[in-house]
Amino acid sequence: MTPVPKTQYGFVYNTTSGLQLNESLPIPTLKPGQLLLKVEAAGLCHSDLHILYEGLYCGDNYVMGHEIAGTVIKTEQDEAGAYKIGDRVACFGANGCGNCEFCRKGNDNDCPNAFYNWFGLGSDGGYQQYLLVKNPRNLVKIPDNVDFAEAAAITDAALTPYHAIKLAKVNPLTNLLIIGAGGLGTNAIQIARTFGAQITVLDKKQKALDIVKKLDPELKAYTELPEDLAKGSFDVILDLVGAQQTFELSEKYVKSKGIIVPVGLGASKLTFDLSNLALREISLLGSFWGTSQDLVECLELARQGKIKPQLHTISLKELPKAIEQLRNGQYEGRTVLIP
Template sequence: MSIPKTQFGYGYDKRYKTIQKFDDIPIPSVGANELLLKVEAAGLCLSDPHTLIGGPIELKPPLKTSDKFIMGHEIAGSVCKLGSELSKQQDSKFKIGSRFALQINFCCGDCEMCRKGLDGACTTTSQCYGLNEDGGFQQYLLVKNLRTLLPIPDNVSFEDAAVCTDSVLTPFHAIQKVKHKIQPTSKILVQGCGGLGLNAIQILKNYNCHLVATDLKPDIKSTALKYGANEFYNDLSKSNHEPQSFDIIFDFVGIQPTVDISNKYLKKRGTLSMIGLGKFKLVMPNYLFALREIEVFYNFGGNSIEQIECMKWISKGLIKPDVTIVDFKKLPQALEDLVNDKVRGRVVFRPNKL
């Protein structure tokens, strides 16, 4: 496989609030126990503009957070070069052409959380592809932490595998926390039908509950219903649903109005699952939630075993991510469209198909 000496990509530069194009990036040399991944698909996420505005996730000492790095945390690709030690391992799963999706965070495998199987909450490292370390908005990515490589099933595309790393994994992780509460008679509200919310609907429909979806965008209705929602509303107050009538509410928006809606419509001993990061701070109705014994869960990402399971669901046709492929050279415009609420589903780039 012919590998160029340089590449281009897009990323964070502390001096700017917009994404920057980096030209003539040297293709990194590969260490003995490292590999080079040819990036076949990289997804665009609202966390990308959040990173540009608010800065990267802070690295734990002794590592220093970089002032400049390649962004893109939803990544899938194929192995194009092996380190000298890896190439000697004949029975290794790491071979030229092997297909992998990346776990976003660099898990150590040794801390308490990792040993419990909760490697998405690793306490040793805070390194994350595209959020404070070089990510997938480039053609080739050096992978130093081999634990982050998760095999893609043969019948799952690179594009679906890439968005699975966050857009599918995050709602899947949130649902796993409360799935024991979901019955066929449960009434569940999904607030926000963007990339994550639509995937949540597809996951939840497998539990045979009654699903109500809401979103301010009227054009998203047909997709939400197609993916499994029983009802869709732009304004829940104009429906026939009574206050305090929902068992579980998933908030994929995370702004004060959606918290207020949850307060209005959650029944006693109901459950609120917070996923959306629309605002840095929210006011929770402490007394009213206490009076009704509302259970509140916060969520961020997921674990590697859940990500592998998500890819199995995609392989079996239980989830079909809503993916739109956009020319890699048009990434800055796609990012602007996402910020301006012009994107539906998930945008994916193919950096090596120029």
């Protein structure tokens, strides 16, 4: 076994005191079947801001950071199943138990036993140096040509839009609007492209669109939708903001029989125009994170070069600065923290 220190630093979230750096967090001892990861990269998601500043509740008193990639450094000999020391792995954040009805049917993102026990959301996550993995089924090996920072971003910023795009059955005939081209959106575009969709992107920030244009100079990308764009233009709208304003825009521009997927958690409640939704038979599709099989598929798309997360890395100690930048819109793509 690789020797590990007894303590580490990490950022603990508490609903009363907020997010605080703790320089002497204990490193847990392993029980049979568990393993310890050295966290190599952890992505900063906008959901973290909703928790820190907007009252989104995801449990109390845990190390935040739910986009995690790391190296297996310690196992309880022969008990950790498929993993051995030195393996490069991505965490399946939704942390399914593996045994319940939902997990057995392949919907481990909806596992009721994992509710508020998700990595970095209710249970300890990646804003620390070492992470205890109680159930190694929730790890996926990272392909050799995908680096840790990319893998971390893929566990959510790619996985979440991938799941939503699959749920909405996006295909080459789909006229798709993606609202929000940040961490999730920049991956959503690449994923939708592999599904063959006709893509339009909307982001209020020109800098976000500059990145998008680098990904695909031909892409239709706007800070405001063109005035002459007809109502009911899109079969599917992926709302990666989830504010009342973007939801109303989605209601207006989705086709009759179309689908709105409000992935973004920008508003705690949304109101909709029932007559519009009912009379035009619009579907509202809830979509949460992604399944562990979706994560396997996303990492395979990354291995094939079809998903390349747009990101920059900074030291984990700079997390408070990165959070402020995210709050102020001074970032593009994903920020990934390196312990």
